[in-house]
Amino acid sequence: MNEWAQKNAPGLKFEIETIPWDGVYVKLMTDLAARRPPSLISVESPIAMQMMAEGLLLPVDDMVDKIGRDRLVDGVKWDYWGSWKGKQYVIPAHHQPHLLLVRTDIVKELGLKDPDTWDWNDLLNAAKTITQKKQSMAGFCMALGRNLCTDYHFAALLHAAGGRMFDTSNKFEVAFDSPETVEALTFVKELLPYMPKGAVEYSFLQVVDAHVTGQTAMSFYWGRTLGRAAEEAKPIFEATEAFNHARNPRTNRRSNWNDFQGWSIPAQNNPYIEEVKQALVYQQTSKEWLVKYCHSLMPNVAPTYKDVANSEELKNHPFYKSKPKTVDTYFKGSLAHSSSTANELLQGGNPLSGYVHGRSILAQTVQKVVIDNQTPQQAAKWGARELEAIRRENIRLLG
Template identity: 30%
Template sequence: MIGCLVGAGPAGAVEISFWTNLTTASQANVIQKQIAECSAKQPGLAVKFETVPFGSMYTRLITAMRKNDAPNIMNTLEGAVAFMQAKGGLEPVSDLVDELGRSDFIASYLNAVSKNDKIWGLPDWALHQEVWYRKDLFAKAGLKVPRSWDELLQAAKALNQPAADGGQARFGFAVPMGRSLVAPQTYFQILYSAGGTVFDPTSGEYVFGSQKPLAQKALAFMIELYKAASPPASLEWSWAEYRTALIKGQVAMANEWGAVVQMAAEQNPEMLDKFDVFPFPGPSAGKKPVASLGGGYYYLVGKSTPDKVDASKKLLRCFYEPGRVAERANSRPIFAIPATKSAFHSDMFQANDTVKRFKPQLDVIFNEVMPTWYRYGLEAGLSPITGQIEATSFVGDAIQNAALGKLSVEAAVDQIDEQLRFQLEVLAR
């Protein structure tokens, strides 16, 4: 955990606290630099900056809120936005969004943190999931970009290659199913492509249980793809394992967040020119995928005294100059993509060497993936059910048991539905 005081002032100066979950030095250092730049524009403002690891964030938040000492500004994921809003710990930022220009923000990122006709977080940069694949292997096999689940399955099978002459086997598509986080992410990417959701995006009603045939179809396809074209060990894989497999040539395709670029640059640079992307397809070739799994990092303003709220919002106005948004995204290029159009198209973002190298892929992601995404439970705006899904493993347990044949697909979906309903009942108490 890094903690420091940025800026100073006379006795009685306003001091605000600023937390971020971004503990990677390259990202935290840019945020700290921008705090110094923007706090200098508010004479007398002091900012206490801390990096708070995601694993300890909720514990610290609960403790801080009990003491009426929650952070004045927080940089975190949408699940934490939902958690703090449900606890009454946030100030809405609708005024900031309108002041900065609502149309500049990609609408899907505002929708995810909206509730009661208010916006509770400023979108900063996008988490995005699409298929990263080996275009050299596609060309060699004469394959085209898949436009349906069946075409994806057939392409994955075609790219399977058994080990020969002491070499390694290659699998067509990584289907990771680590119980915590990864299995739900893999499953909901498939479900969203077919139009399934936890909540109805328009009415906000719980609909997963009424969509069981579609939910079963998505899970059956996921398991079929796993058995046909994914390493058996991927049943327990998390992010590091499938990214490593992709950059080492052990798999030809994977649903991925873009972090594989930095890993490849560090561990196997010759792989970079072989990567390309396409949106995860929907069930039918005649219809584009309805949505994808995504997410993002946001800036929140904690409920506090009027002077601290005002100082926090002034600091964030400065943070949202397009060049600064782009600079933050470039601290982890490709994995992080600006959630504002002005920052994405800015010279600061587009001049980055990695961005220039992956411009065709970024254009696909920005134009075809980022505008239509959901995070499980946030399809109709903020809901604390997202945090419950991510803090437990009931979705992953059901998926793994179905993949191992311990549960039927129907029973696994029933189990997920039962647990979702239970979590909603707990949250309603």
């Protein structure tokens, strides 16, 4: 974008401000309330869905036409990044699924089946077998702390079971107190004995640490784990591959939590709207810059446009030689199994999801089971009450 500015708006410079995951919402709302918004934002999809419903973002359909409506990779729609009431509010940056990361050396050593064939029962058996046969190593790791990572990890299991928080086809009625939610919570409880003992406090970085330092043989995570392992733990990097999640044995779903994250323009008190629009279109139509973006965090940020995804330039990265199957699974193979709290089961945008994550409702529901020892049925009822409160407080957004 600064390349565009140097050519077209001398004196204008775009600067990046990075914000920790758990601090994004508070920072954004504070800046917007103070009438000093950033000129352009890139936030996780649940926050974007909430902001567009609140009327805080600028429609970008004119930019979509300039970028190219037909450029998206197969298996996705513009809606996945963010549309509301027929208007597009988010320009794609990437898609970013968490998958099942597996130490294939250990799976082979213990004679376990190919993880590509697993259902939940196979995953549970593998976690149990590894824990029992490998001293000082957990079989499996996911986040269980009161944080966003737990929300995202549990949501994948909920959606694999066919469950959801809200029914988008019925005015976003709460649908959480269900057999599907109970099934997902029960599975987490069954996995718990085979996780690291500190997992009930884990968030994003602790899950990465557990895998990269050899404390666990399997974990739910995005591509960052592989990038870090490549730098710090070469043998673990070489032995780890990413797989689509194990199938729910009843539904056959392999749902992941895929963040369709993009670029949004605050609509109010933003003096640089036209400059931002032109600079972003420049960046989005530059294959060179889009390839650089994907290469900056391999294989964590997946390409969104066909001309980038199929380019030889994108393949000019060491991971394509060392981890071709894993890269392909993150970039392409995951798309058929995409879901997220912002667009549950890909049935429509959910403007309430940002509030859900702001209060850590899913993570607290999980902790009712793994810490407070409530039954999954009790925890599901508690979560449903909390979700109903969010719906009631924000009914104005649902239209």
